Amino acid sequence: MKPENTSLEITKATSSTIGKVDFDNLTFGKYYADHMMICDFIDGKWETPKILPYGPMQMEPSAKVFHYGQAVFEGMKAFKDKDGKVWLFRPEENFKRINKSSKRMAIPEFPEEYFFSALKTLLKLDKEWIKSGDGNSLYIRPFAIATEAGVSASPSNRYRFVIICCPAKAYYSSPVKVTIAQEYSRSADGGVGFAKAAGNYGAQFYPTNLAKDKGYQQIIWTDANTHEYLEEAGTMNIFFRIGDKLVTAPTNDRILDGVTRKSIIALAERENIEVEVRRVTVKEIVEAAENGSLKEIFGTGTAATVAQVSGFEFQDNYHELPEVENPYSMKFKKMLQDIQYNRAEDPFGWRYAVEV
Template sequence: MHYENVVDLKVTQVDQSRIDQVDFDNLMFGKTCSDHMMICDYEDGEWKTPEIIPYGPMLMEPSAKVFHYGQAVFEGMKSYKDGDGKVWLFRPQQNFERINTSAKRMAIPEFPKEYFFSALEKLLNLDYEWIKPGIGNSLYLRPFVIATENGVSASPSNKYRFMIITAPAKAYYEGSVKVIFAEEYSRSADGGVGFAKAAGNYGAQFYPTNLAKAEGFDQIIWTDADTHEYLEEAGTMNIFFRIGDSLVTAPTNDRILDGVTRKSIIALAEEKGIDVQVRRVSVKEIKDAARAGELKEIFGAGTAAVVVPVSAFRHGGEDFELPQLENSYAKQLKANLLDIQYNRAEDPFGWRYEVEIEK
């Protein structure tokens, strides 16, 4: 698959690449950005022609509305290089649609499809050498939009900047994580912006997550804001539970992000003949299943982390350990997903998107 409606972008290349200064074996996630970035401004009611320029700082007014009212949304994507040097994206149409869904909820104008895909294609051509082959290696892509109009009146901005920056990445998590089931704090509520990738959703998680870390845990599995009886998301990931041989996950709604990895895991599991149940999952059900020995696995799923198993959880002062399975669903589904992403297996779903590399 390749997007054909390519826009001629204005491109200013770096004088000299920084790639030789980077230790690709010791990367901190999202800390080292590659040579180029895309910027596109919205002014006078329209998006201007996108530009690709050298990555670097930019000037903004202290009164820019993003700093005061949080009009900011983002996406997370990855590009992969296979053994033949071909470059792939994974279901980018989903990310394009979701950033516009997020933007609409935050009163931000939607971004044109031809600009989005043209910018991705050009960036990946310019920074081709930053995409390292091999399972676990990728170039993380961060499209985002911020409100740039100056003035602190409490109203939507009339100026915005859409940007894409990229960063070489290795595996986000290694091993498993320990989690707490939320009993007091909430990630989102009915009628809110939980389904959007709004920047404030993530900022609001940091404090309760820090409290969990102080108790020796890595993340929080969030529960519904009304009763704290139903499990919804894990940190920045969607969450799956294996009860017996069934895989259970909460349905998406206006509190839960419609994760691309989540949808892919569900499709892969169903293809393997696994019983997948998309329904509400109560804290009581999971604790009862753990006591009865029926809770086999919990794992999170997301773009950055891919699939992360949970080794233990706490709720109501009780601690529960999960069994370590040799051939877990988490391991199987992660391997299946990575094989598709890195072009090591057939793609029966048509998820791979080949980037046309200019020779």
């Protein structure tokens, strides 16, 4: 993370809403920290970032984000250790990815010094919203949207970059049941699957609702061309443990280059666990479930960190996964969170201290 030398316009909140929050019983995304950052792109350049009290933004009904979906976002977390120190986890990766997503959606890339200056200022102002303790964090949501008024089908010439924050606890507290997609697809070759574009997620809601009607919490997405290859799970990257080996799909223009995914691979390799990054067929996983060699399936992502899968459905056949001793999923989740919460050494240099 580069040192920032950006001046910000700061308007502090006159009072805090933190007293209204029950931090022991949080609903994800219900409460937001006292401050947010907004920065507008006007006349070909990003203006001075503003730190403001969290609140509504006024926009034209014809703003292009509403009509043509020019919107990208990121998900990050800030953690507080037992001594009250605040840490970010691999924030440079999130910054690079939102600009990669922006470029694909014809949104101007955001300056690095603006991003990190605003981020650190927000965490300093709202440090009381970051709670220590396992599972607690402050979820950070940067996003960029097209704000030009006009319904002509063309890229906007005005944009707004925003960062908001909300307190969070563990996302999936118990294993989930999933179904393998056979009809709907998350993304296609040449599309925007690799980007955190808002439309990718909106398009998932309908098939996910159908899955939930059948008793499954998430979908394992397959490739759009043949539905033979497993790619992602819900909003997460996906890992399969076959015997003592981990297998996961390679990233491409359909699959998100997940920060947690990359971290799990690095941790596994350090533990001398074999990792194969290759295409994974539905047939292979069904056969592994039937012959007993499929030990685990788990998803990885910022919100959940690691989410265990208890079983999967394919073509109306449900395959329950075995309960294994010392599962990889929980091993890696603990190792990752020990680094995030400053409970263990960080041999990778992933952890970044924030002065608050």
